[in-house]
Amino acid sequence: MAQLLHRLGLGAARRPLLAILAWALALALAIGGFLAFSGTLSTTITIPGTPTSQLTEKLQDEFPEAAHGSGEVVFTTTDGSAFTPQQRREIADVLEDVTAMESVHDTRDPFALEQQRADGEEELTTGRAELKKNKEKISSGEKELETAKEELETSRTELEEAQRTLDAAKEEALEQGAAAGLTQADVDAQFETQQDQLDAGFDELEKGEKEIEKNEKELAEGRKKIKDGEADLETGERTLELTDGYRSVSEDESTAVGAVVFTDPLIDVEADQMKAVSEALEQADVDGVQIHPSQAINATVPSIVGPAEIIGLAVAAVVLIIMLGSFVAAGLPLLNALVGVGVGVSGALAFSSLVQMNSVTPVLGVMLGLAVGIDYALFIINRHRQQLKAGLGVRESIALADGTAGNAVIFAGLTVVIALAALNVTGIPFLGLMGTVGAVCVAVAVLVAVTLTPALLSLIGERALSKKERAARAAGEVHDLHASVSRRPDGSVKTLSTPRAVLTALLATAALVVIALPFGSMRLGLPDGGSQPIGSDSQRAYELMDERFGPGYNGPLVVTADLPAGLDENAATSRQLDIAESIARMPHVEAAVPAAVNEDRSIAMVQVIPETGPNAIETEQLVHELRTTPGPDGEHLDVAGMTSGFIDVSEKLSDALPLYLGLVVGLSLLIMVVVFRSLLVPLIATGGFMLSVFAAMGAVVAVYQWGWLAQVFGVHAPGPVLSFLPTIMIGILFGLAMDYQLFIASGMREAYAHGAPARAAVRMGLRTGRSVVIAAAIIMVSVFGGFIFSHDTMIRPIGFGLTIGILFDAFVVRLLLMPALMHLLGASAWWLPSWLDRILPDVDVEGSQLEREHPTSGSGASAVESDPAGGHRPRRPTPIPARGPADISYLRH
Structure with a gap:
């Protein structure tokens, strides 16, 4: 693979315009496909086969009216007084105008009800x-x-x-x-x-x-x-x-709840149709009355990039400038990432008319595409810059950087792709599609990094270096590619002291365990209207219904009961009332209202208003009790509705979490054994990943469920954790954790394999890899952190979880805990049974063989000559001066 990438990088460097044109064409095709074939993104989370979805399908057959999606509209007087007759008439007129819209089947006037x-x-x-x-x-x-x-x-x-x-x-x-x-x-x-x-x-x-x-x-x-x-x-x-417990107008007659009934189910209503209805309600002018469409009507597709995300990119740009020292070089990773995101996300959205795609899916693709796109290009550019400073010519340096750092990028990207694609094994369609789109965006980012980056580097030539660095290169100064490490007077490498290693390991582990403690009380759910931005129509509608009618009005349930055959109308009605009265006597039930009996009188429907809100524990208990408690005459009860749907989705995702976590852990161990040819290093890497991911989940619970630091992160309504967040976090953080492990531990392995003492190899590998890992992690945190303050309630916790997870894994696990444990284990960290060593494939992730074939050090100005590309290349490689058995001439920077 390294040789192939070397040739690929050299070809792109020689014909940069061809590579740029190819990606420009790919971007144009992706955007054209998006404009021509994209469909409507769904704003609801559903899983086929759950009790709610099964009953919903049944209701659509037995009660045709139930097939229509609906959403509430809250009307409230500005001064808190009772509605006047004139206001009531004008509200009725507003609803009548909405009824005339193409996508609307009917409206429900609260005063008529x-x-x-x-x-x-x-x-x-x-x-x-x-x-x-x-x-x-x-x-x-x-x-x-x-x-x-x-x-x-x-x-x-x-x-x-x-x-x-x-x-x-x-x-x-x-x-x-x-x-x-x-x-x-x-x-x-x-x-x-x-x-x-x-x-x-x-x-x-x-x-x-x-x-x-x-x-x-x-x-x-x-x-x-x-x-x-x-x-x-x-x-x-x-x-x-x-x-008696159900009202459409509050007791003080200052607030009323109407409804808009759409022609199609909510999931099939076009975004522009929903927006048109919402705007018609918001723009209606009723003197002294405020109109607030609920979340069901206001649910719109979140913008892919907003102000907070742009700020995150700006921070990433500053980090790139500081690290690379050149505005031109710093712009290349951003350009690469934007091209990759454009191709990946636009291409995925082109299929949104064929598959049902949740609105969070493309945003997740953008988050991943930007983060890994910047990082992967940075790895290659950083390697290229070091080689230029070491005296290599521009084109040869590009090719070598693509063959070595690019090879590591391929492997790192592959781990992320595998982890994301593995989301399909959960059997949850929308989650599998998220993983697939994310994997595609990461794969595109990898391809852009190893093909477009060499082409752009060829165009800018020596401008990848700062003016000072170019002047030093022109003066014949040759920079040693392999970073120096602190040494003792006798020339040996200074290593970490054992007591300090023990203390570091204990403190890092203890800190992560303590932060992970809230994970034990994690509850999963989906955001309701109360978690929407303060002052938004969705939030105000939710708040008003909660205050004026009761929290259960925000999460009504639909309960059905199977009736015996042969009942006449009166008998069926009597049975329905018996069932409703039985439900009304259950704990946590505010009201149970008879709704309908189907045409052949085989199913009775009852609308149930819980005493508590849709995300309350008591409401979840009520749903389970309804499903397990028979009716007064032994009737089987089923439950549907948005609230029960949220509960079913969360439970399904919770059940799938252990399976996916086990798969990821097993995959982690297998990959690490092959790469590092060790049994203990994979255990350290995987154990560290587990600590960081559980600590990140604990932090999510503390902020979004418990409400700690709520004001800092804009959480005004703490509640259950986003149901698919833990699974998404495991997949993404696993891939990124393996990236950081690769860039840190591979240097250690290289040093140890070339004769360095085990503990010295730990220090040398940490020294060579930490700068790029720190920069990459800061960039990841900048990009993901920009989404923490997104306007969308499902995007914010994802951004926070990934940001805090990267911080824990990169700075605590990879830079502190893992080196400390490696120091304590010493040479035993690299132990591998001989029989296993013989059967494992030799994976040259760092492209070491290619490095040996293309040395990267020069000896000054005399060692370079003119290069057609405008740079310099060495006449002959000059070996690094020997430093004893610990010297590693192939150590990656």
């Missing part, structure tokens, strides 16, 4: 009065009917007695008139008048019985209506009681 609730209460009051009146009427009718029945029975008895008396008189008259020849007809004619009167009485009695029968039916129907009315009234009362 409140009026519906008031109408419902009035209907119940009227219903109670009507029911009472009907009951009294039925009761009176029943009494009248009973009296009529008694009177009718008395009349029947009297008529029947009169009929019996008349019949007896007829029989007596027939017997007495038999002698006179009277017949039955004569007798009937004699009593016809009385019989007619009795028949008329019986007819009246029959009519009365029919009337009573009719009245009985009417009373039965009345009783049934009363029973139905009682059932309806009971349903209404139960529903009203359940909705």
Whole structure:
């Protein structure tokens, strides 16, 4: 690889315009692809297969209205007074105008909702009065009917007695008139008048019985209506009681919460459509009323580079100028990084229309691309400058720097790429895509460093050096490429004292362990509206809902229950109320409002308002309790909603963290064994990485979860740690930690392999590698630190975690702890079983063989001659004067 890079660097140095043109074309193609094919970035974090996502898909089929994304809008009076009728009308007009927008399906007027609730209460009051009146009427009718029945029975008895008396008189008259020849007809004619009167009485009695029968039916129907009315009234009362804790207008009537319902799910709403709705609400003019769209409506794609990030780049530029001593040379790493970021991020965004990409993904690519792009170019440029000062010609120095430092850059970049690409093994799509995009940006940065950097160095020639350095070179002064180390009078290298090494190791370890302690209480979550910048619409909307309605209004839950088959409408409604009442009795539930029953009455939906906010521990406990507690009749309950989605994502990421950490640790040990041909050095390197990453996570918990130094870092609403931050931190810090380990420990190994005593080799390797590691770490910290004050709540903790992680790993682990432990171990640090030594591949990471073939030292002005590239090159290599067995002529600076 070193020979290949040597030829590649030499070719780029000879034909710089070709290399520059190639990267200009790549940049143009990437930007063109972005402009032509880029899609909408998602502002939500979702993971397929979680309970929330599964239920959401089910709801979209069973409740079509649930497929529409929605977001709240908070209206509040400026003076805290109740809304006037005029203000209510104007708010309704504003929502009506928003409803007419293309991306909006509907809006919900808070005052109309409140009026519906008031109408419902009035209907119940009227219903109670009507029911009472009907009951009294039925009761009176029943009494009248009973009296009529008694009177009718008395009349029947009297008529029947009169009929019996008349019949007896007829029989007596027939017997007495038999002698006179009277017949039955004569007798009937004699009593016809009385019989007619009795028949008329019986007819009246029959009519009365029919009337009573009719009245009985009417009373039965009345009783049934009363029973139905009682059932309806009971349903209404139960529903009203359940909705008593749910309001759309605050009790003091100074704040109201409406909603905008989009045509598509929130994840599919175009960014410009969302922005148009947000602007329409913000620009609406209602006298005496402030309008605050919530986070769901205001969720916009974060800007990739802002003022804070530019300041970070400016700090990196200052570091480069100080280290390189030349404005021209200092500008090259920045230019390389910008080209790499442009190609990598623009190219990745060109595929955003094909894959769902989170808005944080390109920002992460920018962070990594800038940081490693600057550092990798710096490694090569620094090596080139040292070789120029040692007397090499420009082109040969470029080629050699590309073959040696470039070879180390390839390996360092490969470790970062592997660590980031390994995020795909977590099985979490958005996290795997983040890793993939980050890996692509790092890979592009490596390619830019080993191809574009040589071309640019060729164009600037000796201007890579400062004026003073160029004057010294022109005067024939030859700088020793290999840095000197402090020596004793006898010429031996001064080493670290053993007591100091013990104290350094103990203090460094203790400090990192103490800082890591908060990690034990880490909770994972996603930022809510309360963590948005103070004064923003999202933050104000969240705050107002919390204060005027309750914290649970910012994180409602959707709960569903499976109903048995064959229920009629009333039975299904009754079951739904039973379920809602059962949920309302659970701890940490503010309200449980019946929402809907699907068309075939197989699923009931209930909206639940928790007592606590979306990121509270109690809300998380409530979600788990809902999922594990059956309904009153054994119904299985499912939970969905943004809050439960956040909880599911965090738990999924938490479960994946140990697997990924184990993979990274195993990968670290394997890589280090191959590179350093040792068993203990990899353990030191990996152990140091574990200490630094856990300490960084502890610092994140202390600041963003506990609120320590909150004002310094702009954290006004401490809460759970960003759910995917620990995994991202492990991947990125692992790759960068291996970079620093390489640039420090490889010098130690080279010195030891060429005869230096083990402890002297530690001092020599530290001396040669620390300057470039310090500069690289400061640049990393400058770039990542610029994102700590980003306006986006998900970017800020990422920037902080990576910044503090780099500080701990570079300055505490690699420059203090690792050298101290290496000193204490002595020669045993490089022990490797012979059988393992035979099977391990020989990885020449530093390009030592290439260095031996192309010596880099000269002996002054007489050792150089004119070079076509405008620089100088040595006529013959002059070896470094011998310094005893500890002298290392191939030691990398």
